Amino acid sequence: MSEHNSNPPWLDAWVSMQQDFWQKMLSGQAPAVPTMPGPAQFMQFFGGSVPDSSSDVSRKMLEFGEGYLGVAREFWKLVQAAAPAGAPTDAQRLQQELEKLRHSFTEGFAKLYGAPLGADLMSAWQRMGEAATSAMGGAGRQPSIPGLPPLGLTREKQEAMEQLGRAALRYQQALAKFGELLARVSGDAVDRLSRRVVKHASGDAPIGSFRAMYDLWVESGEEAFAAAAHGADFAKAQAELNDALMELRAEQQKQVEEWARSLDLPTRSEINSLIKRIGTLKNRVREMEEEIEQLKKGRAP
Amino acid sequence: MNPFNIAGQDALNEVLEFSRKLGRGIDAVTRVGEVQVGCSDKDPVYSEDKLTLYRYRPLAESAGRAPILLCYALVNRPYMVDLQEDRSLVRGLLERGLDVYLIDWGYPDGADRFLEIDDYVNGYLDRCVDQVRKATGSDRINLLGICQGGTFSLCYTALHPEKIGNLMVMVTPVDFQTPENLLSKWARDIDADKMVDTMGNVSGDLLNVTFLSLMPFRLTSQKYVALADIIDDPKQLENFIRMEKWIFDSPDQAGETFRQFIKWMFQENRLMKGTLELRGKRVDLKSIRCPVFNVYATQDHLVPPSASIPLEGLLGTDDYSTFAFKGGHIGIYVSGRAKQVPQAIADWLAARA
Numbered sequence: 001m002s003e004h005n006s007n008p009p010w011l012d013a014w015v016s017m018q019q020d021f022w023q024k025m026l027s028g029q030a031p032a033v034p035t036m037p038g039p040a041q042f043m044q045f046f047g048g049s050v051p052d053s054s055s056d057v058s059r060k061m062l063e064f065g066e067g068y069l070g071v072a073r074e075f076w077k078l079v080q081a082a083a084p085a086g087a088p089t090d091a092q093r094l095q096q097e098l099e100k101l102r103h104s105f106t107e108g109f110a111k112l113y114g115a116p117l118g119a120d121l122m123s124a125w126q127r128m129g130e131a132a133t134s135a136m137g138g139a140g141r142q143p144s145i146p147g148l149p150p151l152g153l154t155r156e157k158q159e160a161m162e163q164l165g166r167a168a169l170r171y172q173q174a175l176a177k178f179g180e181l182l183a184r185v186s187g188d189a190v191d192r193l194s195r196r197v198v199k200h201a202s203g204d205a206p207i208g209s210f211r212a213m214y215d216l217w218v219e220s221g222e223e224a225f226a227a228a229a230h231g232a233d234f235a236k237a238q239a240e241l242n243d244a245l246m247e248l249r250a251e252q253q254k255q256v257e258e259w260a261r262s263l264d265l266p267t268r269s270e271i272n273s274l275i276k277r278i279g280t281l282k283n284r285v286r287e288m289e290e291e292i293e294q295l296k297k298g299r300a301p
Numbered sequence: 302m303n304p305f306n307i308a309g310q311d312a313l314n315e316v317l318e319f320s321r322k323l324g325r326g327i328d329a330v331t332r333v334g335e336v337q338v339g340c341s342d343k344d345p346v347y348s349e350d351k352l353t354l355y356r357y358r359p360l361a362e363s364a365g366r367a368p369i370l371l372c373y374a375l376v377n378r379p380y381m382v383d384l385q386e387d388r389s390l391v392r393g394l395l396e397r398g399l400d401v402y403l404i405d406w407g408y409p410d411g412a413d414r415f416l417e418i419d420d421y422v423n424g425y426l427d428r429c430v431d432q433v434r435k436a437t438g439s440d441r442i443n444l445l446g447i448c449q450g451g452t453f454s455l456c457y458t459a460l461h462p463e464k465i466g467n468l469m470v471m472v473t474p475v476d477f478q479t480p481e482n483l484l485s486k487w488a489r490d491i492d493a494d495k496m497v498d499t500m501g502n503v504s505g506d507l508l509n510v511t512f513l514s515l516m517p518f519r520l521t522s523q524k525y526v527a528l529a530d531i532i533d534d535p536k537q538l539e540n541f542i543r544m545e546k547w548i549f550d551s552p553d554q555a556g557e558t559f560r561q562f563i564k565w566m567f568q569e570n571r572l573m574k575g576t577l578e579l580r581g582k583r584v585d586l587k588s589i590r591c592p593v594f595n596v597y598a599t600q601d602h603l604v605p606p607s608a609s610i611p612l613e614g615l616l617g618t619d620d621y622s623t624f625a626f627k628g629g630h631i632g633i634y635v636s637g638r639a640k641q642v643p644q645a646i647a648d649w650l651a652a653r654a
Contacts, residue, residue: 007324007325007328010324011321011324011325011328014320014324015317015320015321015324018316018317018320019313019317022312022313022316022317023313026309026312026313027309058327058330058331060525061323061326061327061330061525061528062323062327063525064522064525064526065319065320065323065526065529067522068319068526069316069319069320072312072315072316072319076307076312078305079305079307079312082303082304082305094304197304198304199304200304200305201303201304206303206304206305206306207304207305207306207307208305208306208307208311209307209311209315210307210312210315210316210319211315211319213305214523214526215523218518218519218522218523221517221518222516222517222518222519225516225517225518226483229483229486229487229514229515230483230486235486235487235489235490236490238487238490239487239490239491239492242491242492242496243492243495246492246495246496246498246499246500247495247499249499249500250495250498250499253499268501271411272414272415275411275412275414275415276415279415
């Protein structure tokens with residue numbers, strides 16, 4: 001890696017944009033420009049020149065930089081609420097602002113915070129579910145009258161579709177329940193943060209920077225998450241989400257196998273049989289080789 | 302009293318400095334290029350299916366000890382033990398005159414989905430041990446198992462005690478059901494049968510989501526914000542990216558092995574209870590009578606010390622030592638204190654020459 005100490009040419013323009021935003025923000029005016037460009041806009045600076053091993057890091061840095069500045073903006077509201085310019089400390093307003101913080105963190109958790117918990121976990125589960133349904137083409141459609149017994153020539157297909165529909169529903173319900181648990185964690189995190197802020201109000205070491213406040217938020221978040229994650233409810237909700245996803249994928253696989261069989265294409269089941277046969281043969285050959293080795297040793301003078 | 306002491310100008314300076322650092326950092330990251338992993342020279346000496354056995358080239362005069370075979374976990378890639386010159390367990394051992402071999406399990410694919418723990422322990426690992434014995438003329442070699450590879454190494458040594466002179470394990474779980482073990486709590490409710498029957502191999506991405514979920518605020522957010530603190534140091538930045546590569550370079554797990562590991566270890570705690578059987582033989586850790594060195598990390602969130610420490614009471618040896626590394630599961634390879642580990646291993650082996 002080469003040393004490179006000069007700033008990139010766009011940096012001043014970008015910082016100037018930030019300055020404009022924050023000066024308005026700090027003086028209580030409604031800022032007209034965003035805090036920072038999103039990842040897509042930012043990447044225009046670089047075109048396709050970002051190496052693979054760096055692009056993910058730079059994307060993540062942008063996302064979390066955006067999230068961090070968003071959190072700083074919310075924190076600034078708290079700072080102002082605690083003691084508006086030239087006015088004494090207002091405990092009641094601080095409490096009100098903490099309540100607002102709870103609302104904005106809970107409601108817009110993933111977006112505001114740069115997806116610490118919500119997006120990374122939930123989107124991973126969603127992606128897996130989407131992979132299961134999108135690959136099915138039309139197979140994911142609900143049957144026209146769910147619950148009615150399938151009849152006639154297409155009875156088996158109708159039944160399979162119903163099972164698929166039930167599995168998709170179960171998965172959506174499990175995903176929603178898991179999302180609720182994560183939202184509760186973020187609410188608890190704000191409660192814990194509030195208690196920490198109040199503690200600083202009664203102590204002799206006030207919070208001196210956004211970064212210190214952010215670190216308090218992370219500590220609060222980890223505590224809240226650990227409290228939930230070690231509980232039986234969390235493990236069960238996670239397990240149910242996993243099971244529901246597996247059921248959905250299993251139903252999808254049945255459809256794909258059926259389709260492949262109808263076109264005389266190899267199926268996963270057939271490949272599995274072949275792999276097992278090869279495994280058995282390999283073991284048998286190895287045993288025979290060992291036997292031959294032993295026999296050779298026995299014959300050696 | 303006001304809980305905050307943040308004046309308007311200070312706030313402005315702070316966010317602008319952060320923005321500036323972030324911008325410089327993103328610019329710097331785009332110029333890092335592809336990071337290199339694995340720094341010590343090595344030669345493949347045996348391969349089978351996806352597995353490759355490597356022998357590292359010596360860096361110092363031989364200490365005259367039996368060779369060390371490193372058995373890494375199936376989760377993540379083994380180059381973590383030789384990440385870069387100043388952060389390399391392997392290099393630390395080579396510099397002390399030890400002869401080091403490493404098993405690279407490779408990336409399992411659909412053809413490997415029926416591989417079982419028995420295939421890894423009594424198959425691949427046994428054949429690698431035999432290769433090392435044959436190549437070096439040593440009846441007994443030294444085995445260093447890491448994390449899940451440590452669990453496999455314990456099983457192996459219990460079943461093949463005649464081939465192992467000294468056993469070392471690092472951040473290795475033995476008791477899979479201690480209260481601090483969050484991973485274990487989650488794994489106990491998972492229907493492993495359904496997962497493997499449906500997915501075949503279990504994807505590395507899914508495992509990564511699980512590992513990040515153990516400390517989501519720190520591992521998916523704070524560390525990227527903290528990156529702003531080191532952004533002006535190209536070396537630290539490169540180290541960071543190298544570590545990111547390792548974290549997310551996660552092989553899929555052979556389905557049957559995953560199924561057995563979840564059920565037998567996490568859910569039934571068979572190794573701890575002495576009820577594990579491989580190829581019809583009970584894995585009795587009391588059969589391990591060679592010297593054993595247990596290295597665990599005091600702040601390990603993946604394999605808490607409580608999961609490793611009970612090993613002592615399960616072994617048949619009187620020669621048991623521990624090394625409590627002050628750090629975490631990753632820090633044991635890459636932190637400033639990581640150099641203590643090869644030194645501790647070399648000292649322990651020297652005392653048993």
